[in-house]
Amino acid sequence: MKNKNQIKVAILEDSEYFNKLMQKRILNYSEMLTYDLHKEFKIKINSYLTAQDCVHKIEADTHLVFADFFLEDKITAWDLLKDIQEKCPKCKIVIMSQNKNIGHLLNLVDDHTVTFIYKDDDAFVKGYRVLYDIARRI
Amino acid sequence: MKTKFSFESNILLAIIFIITAVGSTGYFAYKSMTDIINAVRKEARPDEKLILLKEIILDISEAESSVKTYTITNNKIYLGPFYQSALHIQYKFEHLKELSKNERRQKFVVDSLNRLVETKFAVLKEMNILQENRQGKYVYGQANIEKQLALTRRDKEVMDQIRTLLKKIEDFESDIILRKSADAEKKADQANSFIIVIITSISILLLVLAFLIMRYIKKGRHYNSELRKAKIEVEKMALAKEAFFTRMSHEIRTPIHAMLGFTQQLLKSAPGTEQKQQIGIIKKSAEHLLTIANEILDLSKLEAGKMTIEEISFIPKELITDVFLMLQQEAESKHLKYTLLIDENLPHVLKGDPLRLKQILLNILSNALKFTQKGEVQLEVLSSRGDEKSICLTIKIKDTGIGIANNRLNEIFNEFEQAETHTSRKFGGTGLGLSISKKLCELLNGSIEIESEEGRGTLVILSIPYSIGEIIPDGKNEDLALEFEKLKNKSILIADDNEYNRQLLKVILKNSGIQYDEAVDGKMVIELHEKNDYDLILMDLVMPELGGIKATEMIRHMQNKKKSKVPVILLTAAASEEMMGKAKAAGITDFLNKPFKENDLYKLLINIFEKASVNTKKKDPEISFNGEKARDRYNLNPLLRMSGNDKVFVSEMTEIFIRTTQEGIKEIKNAVASKNWDTVADVAHRIASPARHIEAGDLLKLIKQIEDDSRDARNTENISECVARLEQEAQELISLMEKEIALINK
Numbered sequence: 001m002k003n004k005n006q007i008k009v010a011i012l013e014d015s016e017y018f019n020k021l022m023q024k025r026i027l028n029y030s031e032m033l034t035y036d037l038h039k040e041f042k043i044k045i046n047s048y049l050t051a052q053d054c055v056h057k058i059e060a061d062t063h064l065v066f067a068d069f070f071l072e073d074k075i076t077a078w079d080l081l082k083d084i085q086e087k088c089p090k091c092k093i094v095i096m097s098q099n100k101n102i103g104h105l106l107n108l109v110d111d112h113t114v115t116f117i118y119k120d121d122d123a124f125v126k127g128y129r130v131l132y133d134i135a136r137r138i
Numbered sequence: 139m140k141t142k143f144s145f146e147s148n149i150l151l152a153i154i155f156i157i158t159a160v161g162s163t164g165y166f167a168y169k170s171m172t173d174i175i176n177a178v179r180k181e182a183r184p185d186e187k188l189i190l191l192k193e194i195i196l197d198i199s200e201a202e203s204s205v206k207t208y209t210i211t212n213n214k215i216y217l218g219p220f221y222q223s224a225l226h227i228q229y230k231f232e233h234l235k236e237l238s239k240n241e242r243r244q245k246f247v248v249d250s251l252n253r254l255v256e257t258k259f260a261v262l263k264e265m266n267i268l269q270e271n272r273q274g275k276y277v278y279g280q281a282n283i284e285k286q287l288a289l290t291r292r293d294k295e296v297m298d299q300i301r302t303l304l305k306k307i308e309d310f311e312s313d314i315i316l317r318k319s320a321d322a323e324k325k326a327d328q329a330n331s332f333i334i335v336i337i338t339s340i341s342i343l344l345l346v347l348a349f350l351i352m353r354y355i356k357k358g359r360h361y362n363s364e365l366r367k368a369k370i371e372v373e374k375m376a377l378a379k380e381a382f383f384t385r386m387s388h389e390i391r392t393p394i395h396a397m398l399g400f401t402q403q404l405l406k407s408a409p410g411t412e413q414k415q416q417i418g419i420i421k422k423s424a425e426h427l428l429t430i431a432n433e434i435l436d437l438s439k440l441e442a443g444k445m446t447i448e449e450i451s452f453i454p455k456e457l458i459t460d461v462f463l464m465l466q467q468e469a470e471s472k473h474l475k476y477t478l479l480i481d482e483n484l485p486h487v488l489k490g491d492p493l494r495l496k497q498i499l500l501n502i503l504s505n506a507l508k509f510t511q512k513g514e515v516q517l518e519v520l521s522s523r524g525d526e527k528s529i530c531l532t533i534k535i536k537d538t539g540i541g542i543a544n545n546r547l548n549e550i551f552n553e554f555e556q557a558e559t560h561t562s563r564k565f566g567g568t569g570l571g572l573s574i575s576k577k578l579c580e581l582l583n584g585s586i587e588i589e590s591e592e593g594r595g596t597l598v599i600l601s602i603p604y605s606i607g608e609i610i611p612d613g614k615n616e617d618l619a620l621e622f623e624k625l626k627n628k629s630i631l632i633a634d635d636n637e638y639n640r641q642l643l644k645v646i647l648k649n650s651g652i653q654y655d656e657a658v659d660g661k662m663v664i665e666l667h668e669k670n671d672y673d674l675i676l677m678d679l680v681m682p683e684l685g686g687i688k689a690t691e692m693i694r695h696m697q698n699k700k701k702s703k704v705p706v707i708l709l710t711a712a713a714s715e716e717m718m719g720k721a722k723a724a725g726i727t728d729f730l731n732k733p734f735k736e737n738d739l740y741k742l743l744i745n746i747f748e749k750a751s752v753n754t755k756k757k758d759p760e761i762s763f764n765g766e767k768a769r770d771r772y773n774l775n776p777l778l779r780m781s782g783n784d785k786v787f788v789s790e791m792t793e794i795f796i797r798t799t800q801e802g803i804k805e806i807k808n809a810v811a812s813k814n815w816d817t818v819a820d821v822a823h824r825i826a827s828p829a830r831h832i833e834a835g836d837l838l839k840l841i842k843q844i845e846d847d848s849r850d851a852r853n854t855e856n857i858s859e860c861v862a863r864l865e866q867e868a869q870e871l872i873s874l875m876e877k878e879i880a881l882i883n884k
Contacts, residue, residue, distance in 0.1 A: 017794050017828035024781055032648055036641070038414070072820065103478070112470045122456065124780075125645050126463055132641075133467045 004042040005138050007033075007131065010091075011047040012054045012067040012077065019047050022066060029128055033135045041135055051075045055083045062091045063134050066127065069097035078106075081114065094130055096123065145354050152347045156340055163336035170329030174322050185311050187244075190234045191304055194251075197223035197230070198258060198300070205262045209269050217266060224259050231255070244310055251303045254296055261293045379438070394431065397424040428682075433570040436497075440577040447581055450731070451607030452492035454531065455480055458519055461499045468507045475514035484521040485529060489607035494578050498586075499533065501571040502598050506537035513538030513595070524603060533600040542590040550588065551576045625743060626651040631666055633657040633686070634678040634709065643676060646736050650779055660684025664692055672704055674746060676730075679710040679717070686710075687717075687724045694725040705746045740779065771871055773833040774878065785882050792879050795828050796872050799837075803865055806844065810857055818848035818857065837871055840864040 009026055013019040023045050033041040046062070048054035051071050058065070065084060067077040077095045084093060095106060096117045103116040117126045204220035207213075231252045238244040268286060401421040439445045462478045469476035499517075506515045520532040542550060551572050579586045584602030632643045635658050647654050655670065657663040659681045667675065675693070677686040684692075686708050696702040705727040710717075718729070730742055774788055781787040802825035809817035822845035829838040844860050847853040 015824055015827055016798050017791065017831070020791060020794055021777075021780070021831075024784075024787055028648055032644060035644075070823075072824070074820075100480075100482075112473050112476070115466065118459070120456075122460075122642075125642050128641070128645050129463060129466075133470075 004040040005135070006042045006044055007064070007135055007138065008044050008046070008059060008062045009131070010054065010058055010062045010065040011045060012051065012065065012071070012080075013047070014049055014068065014072045016049060018068070019049060023047055025124055025127070026066070026131070029131055032128065033132060036132060037135055039135075039138075043131075051077075051080050055080060055087065058084060058087045060088045062088045063138075064131060065091055065093045067093060067095050069095050069099070069102050085113070092130065092134060094127065096127075145350070148350060149347065152343055152350075156343050156347075159336050159340055159343075163333055163340075166336075167329055167333050170325055170332075174326050174329075185315075187234060187237050188308060188311055190230050190237070191251075191307060194227055194230050194234075194255065195300075195304065197227045198255065198297075201227075201259065201262055205265055208266060212269065220262065220266070227255055227259070244307065247303055247307055247310070251300060251307070254300045254303065258293065258296045258300065261289050261296060265289050265293075376442075394424045394428045397421075430570075432682075433574060436574050437570050437577075440574065440581070445578070445581060447494065448491045449489055450492065451487050451489050453486060454484060454488050454495075454519070454604075455486070457492050457496055458499065458517070458533070461496055461503060462517055464500070465503055465507055468504070469515060472507070472511060474507070474510060474512070475516075477514065477516045479516065479518040481520045483523075484519060484531075485606045487607035488529070488531070488604040490602070490604045491582065494582060495602065498575045498578050498600060499535075501575045502533075502535045502600065505571060506535050506539065506596065506598070509596070510537040510539030515539075526606075528603060528605045531600075531602050531604055533602075535598045535600075536595065537597075538595040541592040541594050541596055542588070543592045544590075547588055547590060551586075625740070625747065627653065628673045628743075628747065629653045629655075629671065630743075631655050631657060631663060631670075631672045631675045633660065633663045633675060633681065633689070635659055635681045636678070639678065639709070643739075646739055650740070658682075660686065660689030660692075663689045667693060667701060667704065668696075671701070674705045674707065674743065677706050677708050677726075679708055679721070687721050687726070690721070690726055691724045707742060707746070736779075771834060771836065771874055774875075774882075776831060776833070788882060789879050792875050795832065796875060798828065799825050799868055800872070803861070803868055806861055806864075810848075810861055813854070815848040815851045815854065819845050822848065834871055837864070837867050840867055 007030075011019055011022050011026070013022060026043055026045055030041045030043045033039070033043075046057070046059065048057065051073075054065075054067075065088075067080070067084075069077045071077065071080075077093075081093065084091070091113070093114045094117055095102065095114065096119050097103075098119045100118055103118055106114060106116040115130060117123050117130075201220045201223040204216055204218070204223070207216040208220070231248070234248050235245065235252070238248045265286070268282060268289065271282070397420065401417050401424065436445070458480065459478065462476075466476060503515070503517060514537070516534075516536045518534040518536070520534070522530045522532065524530055576586050579600060579602065582602050584600060587599045587601075588596060589599075590596040630647060630652050632640050632647070632654050633656075634640045634643070640656050640658075644654060644656070655666055655672070657666055660677075661684045663675065663677065664684070666672075677690060679686045681689075686706075690706045690708070693704060693706065694702050706725070708721050708726045708729050710729060710731060721729070727746060728742055730739060774792065777788045777791050778784075781791075802821050805821045806818050809815070809821065822841050826838060826841045826845060829841055840860060840863055844857055844864065847857050847860070
């Protein structure tokens, strides 16, 4: 498969368990994107367990960042928004949490590059839709 | 209206006239009759003058008789009546004169009579004197005889004159009576004539009135008949319109679906970039046409009262969030601030028609996005309690878009109306959306209000009452052994006209290693099923062109026996009992109600494939620890399921779980020893989520207790004991997991 469209996705999740789980899920999406958009897609995932690691190592051409809101050492994804946006200005940031109020908080941010996904049974479908929208524009 | 008024006025005037005429006639008749009766009564009374005259005659006779008797007897005692009569006559004449005082001629006659009667009495008196002079002598002298004869002649003459005058008076009185009778007769004749004229007039008027009323009734009947005919015509036209819209919508949708289907096929065949773009445009145009056709169909259904409303439990937060997310891309492409606020008091489950709510919301929200170029679009959901079993759901959609002028606010709910005539040219759309939304709202017993300011934005407020629904079991606690091996490499056809629903199904199926194809309507299902072999079809109930039930019927009648027996699961938002009956009769294998959970779908798929398979009787070995089944302590199915039964992945994840849990417990122990309660809480929080994911209930309970106790540094004396129990529980669990992983890896 030559000339595959590549989508770079970063995962920031301090739980190793969920970090791996998300990688698996997102990798599964590539076939679906190919089917839905009639293009070959390759998803490249960079995963980070710590905020510091993410901010330092995130690649500038990353398309999408899935970040858990509550990170270790009392850091939240909210605190990292500015740093991530500086490193990769075009990337879309999806903040995920089981706390609904985080969504309300994020809604106050007048920034279309940040989206909130509530972690429920349909979170993976919502995540796919975000990825799908990015892939559609590639 | 004018005719009706005129007729009523005519009738009213005629009635007033008749009442007046009848009243006047009655009064006149009464007056005439009274006059006549009075006259008759008066005439019937004996005439007093005549009576007096008769009495005077009698008195004169009495006086004559008295004088005669005296003359014969020469006894003065017999002269008593004479004097009495003279006296009586005097009184009677006075009375008579009184009665005649107003009639000059009669008065004159009475005076003459009085004088004659006085003369008569004078003659009689002279006779008496003559008798007295006889003094008992029986022989008159010659002079006395002559005098006697002269007096007698004189008496006779006077008496003749009296009689003549009496006759005159009697004649005069008779004339008066005759005249009065004639007058009375004349009055009676006049009254009769008047009554006849009035009765004739009233009769004519009544006839005219009857004619007018009859004519009015006839006209009314005619109008009624015309109205009935017109009503039948209108109903026929409405039916024809409805049939036309329905047919037209279907007719339009058929080629659109063909276009959509084939463009999809063309896109799959991977043409060049330019062709792809062109095909993409065709696809988008077809989708737009489909939306218009669907709106027209909805409207015709609503107008015909054929839109049915379902009563099923649904989760409002999910539904609203889905709608919000479906349109998020559009908001982002315009760089709009796009927010969703949901009231925390919103009940988890409501009972009503989720599809219609979704339709209304999608319409209003997409309108808000369509007409907003900058600023924000906000979707706010509020819930106010009605009583214990019901709420009023209020949804506010606020935008900072182009707004609507005040004078157009009332018109925008009209069909084919948009705020301005150029709106449809600039922004597209049929102008049916709001009309449909309003009608749907009313069908749900709700209301829709709009506040807007031109150039500033619009606020749409939906208020819909709902009863609180029952909790939909999520199946997490069910003892369900999902056997994903049975799903791997199965081929399933997803048939749904809604892209989002298809996407949801695709994501779920993809994770389980299931192969799938998509169909957007029943016709496409038939075509694809004829070409390919599917193990199962997930069929939406309502689809354009060919619905799920009809498509299933066609599948069951296929020549190829294998294809005709393919299991079909009907996906339905809310099927009525009648619909379920029809579906069963058509050969539907099973049902799945929307909105469904991932587990519900898996459970159903596994059940169906299990039944279909004759070689899957072999049971998986059961893992237990000290007599306890592994399934009771944790569940690796979520991992197996999401990885598409990737055993290596599940093994790796289990290993990560074991390692991170053990490390976490170690960190907790150290932090407890140094009484660093914040760290204890944070680490407990970190290891809790994986435990929750594999449904390790007992382990999770202990972790959460440690997290809660240490978060507020309360019950810290119990934390060490709790950590010890956690360590033991984790050991047992890990032991079970290792055994299971070993089995899986075999």
